[in-house]
Amino acid sequence: MDNNEIKNLLINALSPQEVYVTCNGNHVQVIIVCEQFIGISNVKKQQVVYAPLMKYIVNSRIHSLSIKALTPKEWQFYYKLNTL
Numbered sequence: 001m002d003n004n005e006i007k008n009l010l011i012n013a014l015s016p017q018e019v020y021v022t023c024n025g026n027h028v029q030v031i032i033v034c035e036q037f038i039g040i041s042n043v044k045k046q047q048v049v050y051a052p053l054m055k056y057i058v059n060s061r062i063h064s065l066s067i068k069a070l071t072p073k074e075w076q077f078y079y080k081l082n083t084l
Helices: 003-014 042-058 072-083
Strands: 018-024 027-033 064-070
Touching: 003 018, 003 027, 003 042, 027 072, 042 064, 064 072
Parallel strands: 027 064
Antiparallel strands: 018 027
């Protein structure tokens, strides 16, 4: 799978405010910002992101998946922290 394919899947499924995808073969890193994450645990955020990608994980098109799932407020803090 490529970056755009995964990004489009997540956009269609979750309507995030921001989504960044990096693929290295079947190893995928996702940073996703979504209002849907407000008030839910980190584990639940991970589950929400895994759901639309599960069939690709099961058939090994995605072997490993690293997720940073953030609310818009968390994103502002994360973005500022990582751009200083």
